[in-house]
Structure formats: structure tokens, C-alpha cells
Amino acid sequence: xxxxxxxxxxxxxxxxxxxxxxGQVHFHKVPSTPHDPSEAIQNGIAGMLADHEVSPSQVSHxxxxxxxxxxxxxxxxxxxxxxxxxxGFRDVLEIGRQTRPHLYDYxxxxxxxxxxxxxxIEVDERVDASGAVLRELxxxxxxxxxxxxAEGGIEAVTICFLHSYRNPAHERRAAEILARExxxxxxxxxxxxxxxxxxxxxLSTTVxxxxxxxxxxxxxxxxxxxxxELDIAHEPHTIHSNGGLMSIATVRRYPVRxxxxxxxxxxxxxxxxxxxxxxxxxxxxxxxxxxTDVSLVVDGQPLFTxxxxxxxxxxxxxxxxIHVIGAGGGSIAWMDDAGALKVGPHSAGAVPxxxxxGRGGVEPTITDAEIALQRLNPVSLLKGRxxxxxxxxxxVIQEKVARPLGLSMEDAAEGILRIAAANMSRAIxxxxxxxxxxxxxxxxxxxxxxxxxxxVEVAEECGIPCVIVPQEPGTMCARGILLSDISFDFVRSExxxxxxxxxxxxxxxxxxxxxxxxxxxxTERVAPAMRQVRMAIDARYEGQNFEVQVVxxxxxxxxxEFMRRFGEAHEREYGYTVDGRGVQIINCRLxxxxxxxxxxxxxxxxxxxxxxxxxxERRAYFGAAAGWLASPVxxxxxxxxxxxxxxxxxxxxxxxxTVIGPGQHVTVDEYGNLIILxxxxxxx
Numbered sequence: 001x002x003x004x005x006x007x008x009x010x011x012x013x014x015x016x017x018x019x020x021x022x023g024q025v026h027f028h029k030v031p032s033t034p035h036d037p038s039e040a041i042q043n044g045i046a047g048m049l050a051d052h053e054v055s056p057s058q059v060s061h062x063x064x065x066x067x068x069x070x071x072x073x074x075x076x077x078x079x080x081x082x083x084x085x086x087x088g089f090r091d092v093l094e095i096g097r098q099t100r101p102h103l104y105d106y107x108x109x110x111x112x113x114x115x116x117x118x119x120x121i122e123v124d125e126r127v128d129a130s131g132a133v134l135r136e137l138x139x140x141x142x143x144x145x146x147x148x149x150a151e152g153g154i155e156a157v158t159i160c161f162l163h164s165y166r167n168p169a170h171e172r173r174a175a176e177i178l179a180r181e182x183x184x185x186x187x188x189x190x191x192x193x194x195x196x197x198x199x200x201x202x203l204s205t206t207v208x209x210x211x212x213x214x215x216x217x218x219x220x221x222x223x224x225x226x227x228x229e230l231d232i233a234h235e236p237h238t239i240h241s242n243g244g245l246m247s248i249a250t251v252r253r254y255p256v257r258x259x260x261x262x263x264x265x266x267x268x269x270x271x272x273x274x275x276x277x278x279x280x281x282x283x284x285x286x287x288x289x290x291x292t293d294v295s296l297v298v299d300g301q302p303l304f305t306x307x308x309x310x311x312x313x314x315x316x317x318x319x320x321x322i323h324v325i326g327a328g329g330g331s332i333a334w335m336d337d338a339g340a341l342k343v344g345p346h347s348a349g350a351v352p353x354x355x356x357x358g359r360g361g362v363e364p365t366i367t368d369a370e371i372a373l374q375r376l377n378p379v380s381l382l383k384g385r386x387x388x389x390x391x392x393x394x395x396v397i398q399e400k401v402a403r404p405l406g407l408s409m410e411d412a413a414e415g416i417l418r419i420a421a422a423n424m425s426r427a428i429x430x431x432x433x434x435x436x437x438x439x440x441x442x443x444x445x446x447x448x449x450x451x452x453x454x455x456v457e458v459a460e461e462c463g464i465p466c467v468i469v470p471q472e473p474g475t476m477c478a479r480g481i482l483l484s485d486i487s488f489d490f491v492r493s494e495x496x497x498x499x500x501x502x503x504x505x506x507x508x509x510x511x512x513x514x515x516x517x518x519x520x521x522x523t524e525r526v527a528p529a530m531r532q533v534r535m536a537i538d539a540r541y542e543g544q545n546f547e548v549q550v551v552x553x554x555x556x557x558x559x560x561e562f563m564r565r566f567g568e569a570h571e572r573e574y575g576y577t578v579d580g581r582g583v584q585i586i587n588c589r590l591x592x593x594x595x596x597x598x599x600x601x602x603x604x605x606x607x608x609x610x611x612x613x614x615x616x617e618r619r620a621y622f623g624a625a626a627g628w629l630a631s632p633v634x635x636x637x638x639x640x641x642x643x644x645x646x647x648x649x650x651x652x653x654x655x656x657x658t659v660i661g662p663g664q665h666v667t668v669d670e671y672g673n674l675i676i677l678x679x680x681x682x683x684x
Contacts, residue, residue, distance in 0.1 A: 001021070001058055002017050002019055004016070005265075006478055007478040008037045008067055011349060011449070013031070013044055014477065014478040015044045016475050022602070025602075026051075027471075028051070029474060029475060038223040038225075039226070041223060057231070057233070061234060062237070063236065063482060068212075068219050069216055069255050070259050070261075072211065076311075077215070081155070082115065082119040082121065082148075082158070084145055084158070085122055087126075089199070092200055093204065094113050114208065114313065119149065119154060123145060125138065125161055127163045127170065130166065133169075133170075142177045149185070154185065156185060156214055157178055157182070157187050157188070159175055159206075160202060161190070161191075163197075164189075172189070188206050193254060193256065208313055223236065224248060237486065239265045240258050240319075241258065242304065242319050242487060243302060244485055244591075246488055259310050263324070263477065264320040264322065265478070265481045266284065266293070266447060268302065268483055269479050271302050276671065280299050281297065283462075284296070285447070287329065288329065288448045288449060289330040289349065290326070290331070290347040291325065292328060295322045295431060296437065302321070304320055304549075317489070318591075323427050323430050325345070326344040327420050328450060329354065329366050329367040330365050332363045333365065348365050354367040355392050355395075355396045356389050356392060362396070364393075366416060371388060371393040372409060372413045373410065374621065375453060375620050375650065410628075417457070420454065422461070428458070439462050439463050443466040445468045446467055446473060447469070447476035447477075448473060449474040451469075455467045467676040469651075469673065473656045474655025485593050485594060487591055487593045487594070488591070488592050489589060489591050489592075490592065491513075491589045492512070494509050494586075496585050498563060498566075498582070503562075516590075520592055530595040532595065533590055533593065535551070536551045536552060538587040539566050539585050540586060541582070543581075548570050563583060603670045606639065610645055613638035613639045616632075620648065620650060620659075633649075636658075641671075642667075642670075645666050646664065649666070658674055
């Protein structure tokens with residue numbers, strides 16, 4: 001049987017297929033279809049099955065990562081949303097936290113409010129912080145609000161009442177009324193989406209869930225229909241932002257949890273590979289067509305967060321801690337008002353794409369610079385399936401960058417790449433050195449279609465001694481999906497001082513969360529023997545405003561052990577502890593995990609030699625100091641384990657090209673990874 005992982009990106013849609021019996025891996029890649037992402041999925045699965053003579057009946061699992069929800073938020077193309085809230089709290093969404101996005105840049109403003117004020121409707125109801133009902137819900141006002149929503153063409157409604165995380169009864173009753181009054185309208189309740197305190201973040205997250213819900217539903221229906229047309233019997237799963245899989249039914253209810261769907265899978269996959277090859281500390285470096293995603297893997301485990309912004313809007317759900325910048329292969333090079341060269345964040349995307357792709361692009365991009373300098377194949381990509389127009393790439397850089405700046409074509413193209421590398425390096429420092437991690441202790445794990453093109457320059461700039469490039473790096477996110485378990489995070493706010501007296505209540509909350517988790521795992525059809533739960537508490541010292549997360553081994557652990565672990569977590573995060581100060585418990589978290597049988601990472605066996613893998617030679621530009629150098633070009637698929645060579649060199653494969661600079665040493669390990677040691681660098 002075979003398992004298929006799919007990652008829908010902005011420029012390409014990537015596929016990985018693993019034979020469960022042998023562990024053999026197959027890779028595939030097709031251009032994305034932004035008008036309907038499911039079309040590229042259908043085309044890619046059909047092509048891959050045909051290429052490897054696999055019957056649809058042999059497919060036992062399909063997992064996919066998608067950027068649909070993220071793009072809807074970024075492009076503000078979500079549904080028309082109405083809001084039902086407690087009287088007096090209509091403008092919480094607009095007031096927010098009274099913080100500026102960029103303190104010293106007055107040109108940067110807040111994003112538009114996600115719900116226009118005329119569709120933010122207050123109703124009489126009130127629950128206090130303990131969950132006691134102070135004022136019953138006025139059901140007539142809910143019905144009146146439904147009429148306003150109907151007249152306004154509202155497609156989705158958010159319900160967010162004060163303290164509903166303590167007592168959701170009013171939200172549930174309002175949802176019942178709206179479902180009856182507004183059949184077919186998507187309804188999202190904050191007590192389901194995010195049952196935590198801090199009303200602004202809870203409201204913002206629930207509004208975004210409602211905004212992407214209707215269109216996400218339509219996309220999922222098309223996706224399901226296309227997999228059925230292929231005669232694949234098993235219903236697909238979708239990876240969400242914490243790196244786990246969930247069913248289509250769960251995605252329909254919580255689409256906001258897919259905001260970092262594909263990138264999270266890549267980090268999970270990188271961590272799994274790093275553990276196997278003895279590199280537990282990694283900076284993951286995923287460069288695609290539109291963005292660069294960087295994250296940290298420490299001691300073999302990705303780092304997580306529950307606080308982040310998407311297109312300026314707070315989203316508070318558990319997710320892999322990934323820093324995203326607008327710098328990818330399609331990022332456009334342009335001049336600002338002062339005549340300075342900039343790169344990104346706007347992108348040529350999949351359509352029209354870089355000029356060198358010959359699809360109608362007219363603006364110079366990072367990819368065009370790589371083609372012009374012949375670091376990328378100037379004839380074709382994707383193993384010859386995609387023609388490259390090198391002269392057009394050189395011409396657009398000459399016309400729009402080199403001539404205005406009085407530079408040679410080479411200097412202009414190199415300038416584009418140096419600016420891109422500087423932007424990428426800043427993103428890496430944001431997740432590492434700014435948090436107390438020494439980059440000299442990490443390896444740069446480069447993937448995505450463009451990651452290996454930039455990896456060695458970025459590693460040099462950051463002081464990272466070693467670069468690891470996995471096999472078919474352009475499909476790493478799709479591969480990571482096949483290394484992910486089914487999972488979902490449950491949370492309950494339980495604000496109390498930690499003490500022996502309050503601890504039984506904390507244990508009771510975990511018991512209730514565990515009941516929810518077991519019920520959810522049952523709906524996901526996970527066998528009891530394959531179930532796990534993981535517990536943690538968000539806690540802080542009295543008087544603090546933000547929490548640290550304390551991992552628990554079991555709900556049966558005592559308060560003393562929790563306090564000890566809190567001290568360790570606070571020391572690690574902030575560098576100090578405060579003896580004698582009370583510790584406040586804020587949220588209890590429980591992650592339900594359904595283990596998925598995964599094909600193991602198998603060693604790669606390739607017969608041959610370095611000379612047999614050599615496809616030829618071409619001149620490539622390696623900066624002003626080295627200039628144009630004759631560089632051997634190797635076929636990645638023909639490089640046997642144990643092979644060693646020194647740069648300059650170019651290694652080509654279906655999904656990417658790896659650039660190795662002069663004097664850098666490369667070893668191919670037993671799993672097919674390229675281990676690139678910078679001068680003075682080490683691995684492991």
C-alpha cells in the first residue's frame with residue numbers, strides 16, 4: 001500500500017508517495033492552480049500514480065497541507081462576517097490592544113477591521129468570570145440581529161460573548177437560533193474555537209475562523225470530489241498549524257487552525273530526519289515561491305507558540321513557531337522612491353511568475369537573478385518538464401535593475417540575491433539569537449524549491465557551520481505530512497493560584513479535557529491502542545501579563561512538581577526566578593494524539609560513482625570576489641551514499657538545485673542528505 005502527502009504552495013504543488021512495505025519514496029511536482037487549488041492536486045496525484053504504475057486502490061492514506069485559509073486572510077477575500085456580542089463590547093475588535101504594529105514607522109497601519117461596525121450587533125446577556133449567569137440571553141434580540149445579517153448578505157456569523165469560555169450556554173443557544181433563522185450561514189462560536197480568556201484575541205481568532213469557513217468548505221468539497229473521481233477510497237486528512245493531522249470534518253469547524261498548514265509539516269519532517277541522522281538542533285529554512293519560513297528545532301523537537309499574527313490579525317491557536325517573511329523565488333526586485341533596490345515582499349506568484357518561466361511575467365524576481373547567473377539551469381527545470389527563458393531573465397534584470405543603478409548585469413543580479421539573503425538572515429536571527437540560542441550549535445536544514453539555492457550564503461552570514469539538504473527538498477513539506485500524527489489541542493482557562501488546595505480543581509479540568517479528547521479521537525476513528533495525550537499548563541507569577549508553558553507528564557503529578565517545572569521554564573524563558581512569589585495558573589492544555597503508522601526513513605541505495613553522476617559543466621557566478629567559475633553539475637539521483645566532493649558545484653534534481661560555493665565540502669550521507677560543511681564547519 002502507498003501513502004501520499006501533498007503540499008499546496010503558492011507557485012508549485014508538491015507530492016511525496018511512500019511505499020509502506022519497502023519505504024521507497026517517490027516525488028512529484030506540478031504548477032499550482034490558484035483559481036482552484038484542488039485542480040493541481042488532482043492532476044498531480046493522477047500523474048504520479050500513472051508514472052509509478054500504482055492503482056488508486058493501493059492508496060491507503062492521503063494527507064495534505066494547504067494555504068487556502070492563509071491566502072484568504074492575507075488577500076482579505078474571506079466571507080462577509082457578522083458579529084453577535086455582549087452589550088457594551090461591540091468595539092473590542094476595533095480597539096484591540098492599543099499597540100502600533102511598528103512603533104517608529106508611521107506608514108504602517110493596522111489592517112482593516114474584519115467586521116464592519118453596522119454588522120457588529122450587541123445583545124443583552126451577561127455571564128461573570130466564574131461562569132454564573134447575571135443576565136439571561138435576550139432571544140428576541142438574537143432573532144432581530146439575524147434579520148439584519150440576512151438583509152446585509154452576511155455569509156458567516158461570529159458569536160463571542162463575555163466569559164463564554166467559562167459558561168458557553170448563551171453562545172450555544174444563540175447559535176441554535178441563528179441556524180434556524182439563517183439556514184446555510186456559517187456560524188462560529190468563540191467557546192468552541194478558543195475557550196480561553198483575553199476577549200480580544202478570542203474574538204479575533206473566532207472572526208477569522210468565520211471569515212475563512214464558507215470558502216474553505218467549498219474548497220474542501222472540491223478536493224473531496226476530485227479524490228473520489230480518482231477512485232481513492234480513503235478520505236484525506238489535512239495538516240494543521242501544530243503539525244498534526246485532522247479530518248475534513250474537523251477542518252470544516254476549525255479552518256483557522258490551518259493557517260500554517262504546509263510550513264508546519266515541513267518543520268515536523270525536518271525534526272524527524274534530524275533525529276535519525278544525529279542532528280537534533282536545526283534551523284529549518286524553507287524558501288518557496290512567495291515566502292521564506294524559518295523555525296527552530298531544539299533537541300529534536302519543534303518549538304511551539306500560541307500567539308501570532310496573520311496579515312496583522314491576532315490568531316491564538318497552538319502552532320509550530322514559524323517566522324514568515326515575504327522573500328521567495330517569485331519575490332519582485334523593485335526601486336523605492338529614493339532609488340534604492342528592494343526585494344519583496346510582493347511576489348510574481350505562480351501566475352504570471354518569474355520572467356524566466358515564460359508565463360507572462362514582466363518584473364525581475366529572485367528566480368530571474370538565479371537564472372541570469374546560471375546557478376539555476378538556464379535551459380529547463382523539473383527534470384526537463386519546464387522550459388527556462390534565460391535571455392528574457394537577463395534582459396529584465398538589465399532593463400529594470402542594472403541600467404537604472406548603473407551596474408553590470410552580474411552586479412545587479414548579485415545585489416538582488418544579497419538583499420534576499422540579508423532578509424532571510426534577519427528572520428533566522430529573530431527565532432534564534434534574539435531568544436538566546438547560539439547559531440554555531442545548529443545546522444541549517446534547507447528545503448523548499450529555493451532553499452538550497454540560498455542556503456550556503458545565508459549560513460555564512462548567520463555563522464551557521466553546516467548546511468543539510470534533504471533529498472528532493474522542494475517536496476519536504478509534502479514528505480513531512482507523511483511523518484505526522486493525527487492531533488488536536490484542547491484548552492480551558494482555569495485562573496487560580498497554584499496551591500495544594502487548588503490542585504484538585506486543576507486535575508478535574510484535565511479530566512474533563514481528556515473526556516473531550518477521547519470523544520474526538522473516537523470521531524477520528526483512532527483505535528484506543530494508538531491514542532496518546534500530552535498535557536501542559538500556561539502559568540505566570542502574580543503581577544505578570546504573559547505566561548510560560550509548563551509541560552506535565554500526567555495529570556496525577558503534584559503541585560510541588562508543577563512548581564519546580566514552572567521555575568525551570570521561567571528561568572529558561574526570562575533568565576530568572578522570583579522566590580516566594582505566588583504562581584498563577586491561567587490555561588490547562590491537553591493535546592490528543594492519534595498515532596499514524598508511518599513508513600520508516602529508509603537508507604538510500606544508489607550504485608555508481610561521482611563521475612557517473614556528473615551531467616556536465618557550466619559557468620556560474622559566485623560573487624564579485626570569485627566571479628564566473630566553471631562548475632561541475634551533478635544529478636542528485638545518481639549520487640551514492642558516502643560520496644565526497646568540494647565546491648564550486650551545482651547539484652540538480654527534480655524539485656530544486658543546490659549551490660555549493662568554492663572550497664565548501666560536501667558529503668552524501670546514507671539517507672541521501674547533502675551535508676555541506678562551510679570552511680571550519682562541523683556536523684553533529
